[in-house]
Amino acid sequence: xxQLVLDLHHTEADAARSLRADVLAGLTATPKWxxxxxxxxxxxxxxxxxxxxxxxxYPTRAEREVLDREADxxxxxxxxxxxxxxxxxxxxxxxxxxxxxxxxxxLKRFVPLDVSTSALAMAASSIASEYTDVEVHGVVGDxxxxxxxxxxxxxxxxxxxxxxxxxxxxxERAVFLRSVHDALGPGEWLLxxxxxxxxxxxxxxxxxxxxxxxxxxxxxxxxVLNRELGADFDVEAFDHVARWNTEAERIEMxxxxxxxxxxxxxxxxxxxxxxxGEELRTETSAKFRRQGLADELxxxxxxxxxxxxxxAGRFAVALAQVTATTGG
Numbered sequence: 493x494x495q496l497v498l499d500l501h502h503t504e505a506d507a508a509r510s511l512r513a514d515v516l517a518g519l520t521a522t523p524k525w526x527x528x529x530x531x532x533x534x535x536x537x538x539x540x541x542x543x544x545x546x547x548x549x550y551p552t553r554a555e556r557e558v559l560d561r562e563a564d565x566x567x568x569x570x571x572x573x574x575x576x577x578x579x580x581x582x583x584x585x586x587x588x589x590x591x592x593x594x595x596x597x598x599l600k601r602f603v604p605l606d607v608s609t610s611a612l613a614m615a616a617s618s619i620a621s622e623y624t625d626v627e628v629h630g631v632v633g634d635x636x637x638x639x640x641x642x643x644x645x646x647x648x649x650x651x652x653x654x655x656x657x658x659x660x661x662x663x664e665r666a667v668f669l670r671s672v673h674d675a676l677g678p679g680e681w682l683l684x685x686x687x688x689x690x691x692x693x694x695x696x697x698x699x700x701x702x703x704x705x706x707x708x709x710x711x712x713x714x715x716v717l718n719r720e721l722g723a724d725f726d727v728e729a730f731d732h733v734a735r736w737n738t739e740a741e742r743i744e745m746x747x748x749x750x751x752x753x754x755x756x757x758x759x760x761x762x763x764x765x766x767x768x769g770e771e772l773r774t775e776t777s778a779k780f781r782r783q784g785l786a787d788e789l790x791x792x793x794x795x796x797x798x799x800x801x802x803x804a805g806r807f808a809v810a811l812a813q814v815t816a817t818t819g820g
Contacts, residue, residue: 496620501633501641502607510634511720516760519772524764528659528745528775529607530713537611539709546705548697551655554807555685558800559585559653563592566811569798570681572649576603576642578635578656580615585653589683590623601627603642607634636668639675648676653685655807658742658778662788665778669792676814682794684810688801689779692736699734699743699777707732710745713774722758729753733771745775785810 511530518525532540544552559566572593577586586604593599602619606612609632616630631641635652642648650672660668672682699706710732714725730747737744749766756763766772786796789812798811 495627496616496630497628498609498613498616498630498632499641500609501631501638503632504609507607508720512760515717515721515757516762519757519762519764523771523773525773526713526717530716531709531774533712533716533719535715536709536712539705539712542705543701543709546701546703548701550694550698550804551685551687551807554802554804555653555655555809556585556588557802558807558809559588562798562800562809563588564595565798566649566683567592567596567598569811570649570683571598571647572681573598573600573647574603574643574645574649575599575601576605576648576650578605578650578652579654580604580606580608580611583653586619586651587622589651590619590626594623594626598647599623599626601629601643601645603629603631603648605631605633605635605638605642607632636664636671639671642675647680649681649683650676651683653683653809655685655687655777657684658687658780659775660778661776662778665788666792669788669794673793673814678814678816680814682789682812682814684785684789684812686780686785686808686810687777688806688808689741689781690806694806695743695779696734696736699745700732704732706734706745710747710774714747717757721760724756724758726753730772737776740776740778741781742776742778744773745777746771746773748772780808782808 514527543549575589604615612630612632616628620628629643633641711727714727717723718725729750733746733748735744748771752768753766782799789796793815794812795815797813801808
């Protein structure tokens with residue numbers, strides 16, 4: 493029988509408090525902003541799955557190409573007995589890693605970490621039923637706060653894929669990478685997916701597709717606020733905007749008000765105004781260069797050991813190892 497354990501470190505009440513705090517901070521700032529994690533209710537998650545299949549959206553295919561090619565090498569180099577995935581653990585990419593570790597007789601346990609209890613339970617159950625000789629130990633938690641809840645077992649590799657690292661600001665990345673270092677022991681591993689700096693003519697369409705799916709995904713955050721916080725956003729009165737910030741080397745997604753409007757967020761007692769043309773930032777997605785990524789890893793006590801890209805050089809998968817001390 494599959495071995496399945498779920499640890500709860502993040503509840504629906506925690507999520508509600510986090511949403512309220514984020515919305516209050518972001519909508520009272522100048523310019524206004526919201527964190528991208530609030531895109532992902534059930535509808536938002538389904539829309540993002542649609543995005544990953546769009547012709548313009550290369551990151552999912554590019555990362556998959558690398559993992560398909562290098563999974564056995566990753567298993568050989570790391571010798572990992574425990575795969576920790578920050579995410580739901582249900583994707584094909586996860587199975588490429590699990591299969592490679594399994595083929596080499598290494599895999600003993602899989603530890604998915606996700607904030608959604610339902611998504612985690614579904615993913616963990618699916619993996620447990622497919623890999624019946626592997627212990628599945630799910631952790632319901634936030635990767636920015638609960639890495640210390642990862643089981644302290646030997647020979648771990650944390651996988652943080654999909655380029656999600658780019659959604660963190662530089663200081664947030666520093667804190668996160670240090671928390672990875674602190675959660676693991678010397679010699680253990682981080683497998684990191686990172687989107688690379690490239691021609692804006694390739695980058696921007698990936699976040700502004702011709703079919704308008706990303707626009708719907710972007711506006712979905714306003715639906716979340718309307719439903720969860722009693723806001724009264726006129727969702728269709730906002731245009732989707734994606735642009736390349738050359739100086740910061742990142743894609744930014746915004747929602748631009750088509751007209752002046754007043755908005756109330758009832759649950760927060762918050763009254764807002766938007767000018768015509770005013771923009772609300774909903775996502776930043778940093779793009780990386782190899783040396784810059786190596787420097788950020790080094791500063792957190794993680795040494796870059798391997799760096800692979802897809803055949804077009806668009807997306808990287810980096811393998812880093814925990815060193816005994818921070819890089820300074």
